[in-house]
Amino acid sequence: MDLRIFTEPQQGASYDTLLTVAKAAEDLGFNAFYRSDHYLHMGAGNGLxxxxDAWITLAGxxxxxxxxxxxTLxxxxTFRLPGVLAIQVAQVDQMSGGRVELGLGAGWFEEEHKAYGIPFPKEKFGRLEEQLAIVTxxxxxxxxxxxxxDGTYYQLTDSPALxxxxxxxxxxxxxGHGATRTPRLAALxxxxxxxxxxxxxxSEKQFERVKEAATAAGRGADDLVYSNALVVCVGKDDAEVARRASVIGREVEELKANGLAGSPAEVVDKIGRYGEIGSSRIYLQVLDLDDLEHLELISAQVQPQLN
Known part of the structure; x- marks a missing residue:
């Protein structure tokens, strides 16, 4: 099982904080550092x-x-024209020596578009399909x-593709969770x-839909990696789990039901159940970016049991 660190910087994080977490994740043996792509915080707090920006951060x-x-997850x-995105990602990939991966979605959070003057088109999924075709x-x-x-939404003429x-x-x-169009796009x-x-x-139902779509598209069902993103809250004991849950404004039982929470043994057991349904990669949504001891605990007591 491949464990990766997934952050939500719009909730309040500077570049220096993200750099500290990324370096810690690297030193602790995690395989990837991912971040969301949002310009407005969600829920409580002020996002200070x-x-x-996701791709400026990843370039650094x-x-x-x-x-x-x-x-990116x-x-x-909606934030970027596909030709520009292809240039950005290719450049960051060069800057990293070939370590970049592109998660691309349609965009959904209308309020952040209004807040920063970004157009929020009605038909986003059709645009996403054309964006994928253009970037690839x-x-x-x-x-x-x-x-x-020559598409419905985008036209490129004599591009040098560089x-x-x-x-x-x-x-x-x-x-995503879409039952029809999302699996088809994934298969393509x-x-x-x-x-x-x-x-x-x-998760199991959606994985099966994607596998069926892949087979229909002429691909092997196992040609794709299947993964989950889940909030993580691990503690050496119940008190530490409760403290970490409180910091991120969540209840322990809710986290145990909807994410990966509890002792290292509890979290290893639940990750194992995701593995049994075909997931081979977990993106650990870390919401308290100042708690590096959390990452150290996961590295020391969760990760070794999954290798």
């Missing part, structure tokens, strides 16, 4: 010191880390060749399918 981390993979398609098409175009695309990523194939992540474009904050039962 304010948002950080690309130069200040050495091993850990870097990516999920880059919002630009990267796949040979050097010296031209890329053209620059190229350092990796021959940047992994593409697609995720994804290297990994991720379902966020879902129960074992719902």
């Amino acid at each position: 010191p304010g948002p950080t 981390l690309a130069r200040e880390t050495k091993r850990i993979r870097l990516g 999920m880059t919002a398609g 098409g630009l990267w796949a175009t040979g050097v010296g060749e031209k890329f053209n695309y 620059p190229k990523p350092a990796q021959a194939k940047v992994p593409i992540l697609i995720g 474009y994804a290297d990994e399918f991720n379902i966020p904050f879902a129960s074992l039962e719902d």
